[in-house]
Amino acid sequence: MMFHKLFNPSSIAVIGASRDEKKIGNVVLKNLKAMGYGGKIFPINPKEDEILGFKVYRSILDIDNNVDIAVITLSSSQSIPAVKECVKKEVPFVIVIAGGFSETGEEGKRLENELLESIKDSNTRIIGPNTVGIYIPRANVSTALTLPERTSLPGDGHIGFISQSGALGLLTMDMISEYGLGVSGFINIGNRIDMSEIELIDYFMKDDKTRSIALYLETFKEGRKFYETVKEISRKKPIILLKGGRTDAGARAASLHTGAIASNDSIVEGMAKQAGIVRAYTELELFDYAKVLAYQKPLKGDRIAIVTTAGGVGVVTSDYITSQVNGVGLKLARLKDETKMNIKKNIVPFGSAENPVDLTADGSTDQYDTVLGLLNKDENVDGIIVYALYQTAKIDIDLIDVLEKYMKEKPMVAGIMGSKIGKKMLIEAEKRKIPAYPDIERTVKAMHALYIRGKYIGD
């Protein structure tokens, strides 16, 4: 496979490796070491013999071994001759970290063209420039510029993450790692002069580990090709898009109505719907949806049942499910009489056997088990939102076992609120790949993502 070596490199060279702790060439090397990368590491620096315990090479051409990835930590103008050496060495993947290319103006644009020219007619591919590079947990590879003592990276997981922005990508990964959500790989495409989001989406499509693909894009390299590729792929794997720059004015002067109304984002919106893309509007949503779509099957209808031990949580959830404004516009399931009767038998008299099913503070793990079983059998129910609220006495961590048991049945999303034990439960849910969220809105919106997906797949 073409990108196999990028995701499973057996050797990495760091061109511009440095002893100076403030330099990127030092941080990248340190990160590779700290990650416990198992392949060979070749620092390149014409003036050093040894850095961080690694033997240093004068030039990449002095290395006898093959090099799968070269990380260039030099300045923009120094990066060009370095790339030329990588081409000579037949390095398949070169990560050019430096900024100062087309994002800075005419001179940068000229340098960028020169950079692209340097790999012409070769098998060397460039990632970037202006990138933090890649993070591949399965291979223990990170070229991130952030320091381990200041940031966390997520563990190995099922979400393929492609980002045009390096910083937003790293910050988002730092955020999701708090609850143990993982990624199958992260690539910051940066200025994307060579390797584009389209090829990487295609890679993640074929990668068995990846179950959903999260994208942060501000522009599209080849819009039509993107659309056609994604339309095909999203039938098989969910694709979630956070599109930055939504409010950019349409760049054209139009004389007719259609042209004048056609903003950038209205067309992206239509394209996304047509291509089966689930759109996110914040970095939090991007991973909330990527998670639920990775772990849970799509909804086949719009009738949602709620199980809670807290009445108010059920009420606000109902509002959020059904409302078009500040809500997602789905429906509350009307439970069958038989279901209600059976629920009633199993809960306290002052509980509610109507949807939202309220077990009250008396609710126990066993009652959850019974009720979830009944709701899964009720054909008026398409999906279930279940709240696992640890705050009352009869709920314990076994509730996660019950949720896990029903993961194979109807689409289910869990809400786990609270800071004391809630966080522990969320982490436990994540370990079992149960999509769970710390508040009502995020829980309902995750369910809605399953609905959007179901609608597209169902066509």
Place this chain on the structure above:
Amino acid sequence: MPFISGENILVIDMEVLEEYDVKQMLKRYDIRIPDSIIVTDIPEKLNFPFPVVLKVSDKKILHKSDVGGVIINIKNMDELKEKFILMKKRFPESKFLIESMVKPGVEIIIGSSNDKTFGQTIMLGIGGIFVELYRDVSFRLIPINESDAVSMIDDLKGKKLFDGFRNYRINKEDVVELLLKVSRLVDDLKNVDQLDLNPIIFNENGYWVVDAKLILK
């Protein structure tokens, strides 16, 4: 803001088609247009009934109403003659379109524009003069299929109009068909820069494309 400055922006290396020609093209795609004739002089008689609309038909005039190029609700031959003389004075070099007047109803817009990233797009919106104010529109990339067309209707805030609202109703099946036809037309032409079918009026007798503008690249 109304579209007054429009005609000054384009035309430099683009081609504007006359309304009559655009509508004849629509007709070939089985899209309904009002009965009409194109004339340079007052016709002896009309083979469709009054009331009619008299419009200037000239490639150089894209926004006819803005320059007094449209007179509506002409009830008989005498009135037509009178208005024709008036129009001829205003636009001595132009041709004129006489068109059967469509009864009022609900107005929608279907259009197309060429996006620099994604290429040909199609738009459906609740039409009329407030289209740019409310911006209740939905876009897709061309070509579209039937389910795309249906979901475009679903996108609109005013989608209730498609199920009937008071005395107004937009026929859903007609709109789906129209969208598919426009998608095909734009796809066939290949060089559409902008297209507006606005308004398309739905009344108790069906729908008609009342005005159509097309600019080719």
